[in-house]
Amino acid sequence: MRRRLFLLTLFQGLPAMTLANTQLALHAFPPQPGAQRIRLLQGDAGVVVILARLGEKSASPYQPSPTAFDSIGAAGPAKPTRLYTIEQLLPGSPDWDVTLGAAGKPVLALNKFGGAINSLSVHDGARQLPLTPLREVDDLHDPRFVRGPRGAGAVTALADDRQVLLFQRGKDGQYGAARVIAEGKQLDNALLLDTPSGWVLLTRRAELGVQRGRFPGVLEARPLGSDFKPAGAAVPVFGAERIFHFDADVTEAGYAVVAVTAAGFALARVGKDQPARIEHHPHQALSGPASMVATGGMLYLGFLTPDQKIWLTKTAV
């Protein structure tokens, strides 16, 4: 999948900061105050980092709280470009994801904090498209744009911690009724991939244990049929290893997953009918991983650290 972005930024000349004890050279951006999460996108001319940033002051802590979305060229510390500023009634760090819209403009899927029940909507700069839950009391969170050629702006989200819902766009551009594509207990993440061998739903279930931003959990890959129903047994991507955060993208052979682990991060390359090739890279205090397969087949990985630095690296798919 090739994602386009109107920001043309070349990925070159990364700052020469390298983390020790890792096989991949990680390059740091300067601290980005308020950065809460990053995603990677590729525009016509390069890779950019999209980040959500809290910290814009409001008149009082209790007045609507803005969340800013910026893009930064992966090439280095260029001035961020503001994409969106979206107000929330309640302060906090919303769940969000980004993809490229039809016009090459970033499109956001975003939580709207409501108190305990949060809603979701998609912002494309012109419209705010609501994602309607199946039940009024369902709390929607963890919105993720479906990755792969047939993604087409479809969004998955978790309803409470029980269901993975798929929201697909109709011809009118609106999102239709949600479809339940997975159910379980303590579901904490989900990401749907359109891989060369078919739909694969990655899910992570929260397990009791010490958190690193999220509870630990095993990441499972569930093959889905064209009707989004289970088409095979779920396979643990990293075996029994518990991970905390992950991101994934589709490759020519299958898909690649980056996950934050207790010891650092792990990278899994999964091909059709082949066992996953897994690498472990020790490094503490990473969070918020992002991954993207860029033009030319390079796999870009990004991380956020508690000091709000963004770290990037790239490797062969």
Place this chain on the structure above:
Amino acid sequence: MGNKNKRKAAQDAADGVPDGQIGEDEMRCIESLIVPRLTALGIIDGAISGGNPAHWTTVQLGGATVRATTAPPDFPGVTWDGSQAGVAPMERTISRAVVGTFNVGATLNSPRMHVELEVFNLTALVSDLPIAVAGTTRKGYAGFIAGNITRVSATTEPAADKVWNQLVWSAGAADAQANVRAVTVAVPGDQTVTVTLGTPAIGQLQQQVVLHICAWPRLEVIELTFSQGHVINNDTAADFDRLWQHGRAPNPPQCYTRNTAMTLAATLRVVRAPTDPENVVVRGTATIGGTAMTWTSAQIAVAPNAATVAFAAVAASAPLPNQVGFHQGAQINWEMSDPNGGWLSIGTTIHNVYVTLGNPIVADRVYWTLLHYSCVNGAGSAAAGAFTNAAFGTYTGRNLVRKRDNKPMTYWDPSSVARVNGNTMALLGSDSRRHLPGDQNGLPAPGGEEVAVGHCGSWAESFVDMLKIHGVANAFKINIKNQFPMARPAPPVTAAIMADAGFLVAAWNFAPPVAISGTTLTHRQWVTCTTGVHAPGQSNPTPPPAFYNHFVVWCTGTNTLYDPSYGNRFAGATVAAVLQAWEMHSISGLFADGAPPNAGYATAAVPAPARRLIFRYTNNNNELV
């Protein structure tokens, strides 16, 4: 005159005997020549005399020989009594085969001469040590023998001082009777005590006893394994094990349902090894909530080389009190049997024991914090209704701390609510920092106090889960949403309805004062309608003043609405009255997204049942009416 006559004359002169007359000596000599007689009678072997030549003693061993002396010497014709023929003509044999006093007499033309021979016997030697082992060995335990002294008693025939005084002992000190010795047995080891009667010359009788002094084992409880109760989860980090371990600090709490018996097994370290294999019994006793209970082991074999021994799982002799409770610092006093049939204290273990109303409904979610507060606040409860209300006392102080790390648990600290904290697990597992004064940017403050944060959904669920820990399943999470505009939304539910309108919490200032209107919004939020006094929430005096929705808990058992986020409880004659009470107390108006006027509505002006809020079960979406 010959020499003989000269000596005679000289003797007569010395004796004053006139010359030519016969002196007394001469007369006796003459008489002896004429009448043989017995001159002496004595025992020449096999007996000893205490100085009296007519009284002899001996031991019951072989025989003794009596010899008669006659004048003229060896004159035949001695008449004997009380004896048997001896080896020599003038000797007789006395048997020593029988205990007794034997009189041996002899006569020869004179009054009977006699000697008396007493025969003694030494028949036994015994110790008062309590345990008979093979042969004469007796066993006792160092440290468990009164005064560290055992008394060894010799049995003689006759049992009399005259015999006992002849006993020769190899050990011990004199005691009240001469046939008893006091032997010190303070340390483990074998001692042989010998008593001897007789002499090498006459023969010796000997008895001995082996004093087998052993070390009694001493045990120490090093690990207890509790069972039959409930696993407590350490506030999402991990399950507590069911162990108490020596030297571990702190040891985890334990949890049982009321009126059930605590079951435990123990591992004990052998602090002092026994010298012989021994069997002991171990017991623990405790009084928990006024109920005395005991755990008693079966016989536990302790080998001399054992490092540890096991006490198999056993239930307490009595169940826990039949009511909810938290028994902090409950002591189990451990004892082991001693060799004298008593009990030897081997230490105390201390435990924190939670007692629930019923069995947890979700067994793997007995979170420590919820368990602790509910057991403390619900202590003494024995019925679900009373317990539910008492347990809610957990929230009314709005000052909970997470037991795992004593961090405050806050309701909607503005800086800290990230993502979804919509369940108990997320609330108890969260780690954030408290908002700093003046920090308005909504970011966790690096210098802020570490807190656990949750929103109303997680706080409400925490109370539901708290009750489930106690087996109470009649509490339900309720979502509150306004129904502005006035008409209730018709299906299908839209996202817009979900999030475009909400309510103003606690006191807002309306300028001018809000009109009594249940139909229209009249003010501009943040401009003519501004925040006033916040409703204090859990560990947060100023939670956000406006929400699109809110979660509370409805309990069908008590017909009460509980609002854990704010620590408030609402009861009433009817459900509608309860909901109205919440509304009247908790909000001061409504708001909607969009252009002003976007705030208003005086709740106080709208009498029941014309509520503007919908209370809906989250499990089935049904409305609570």
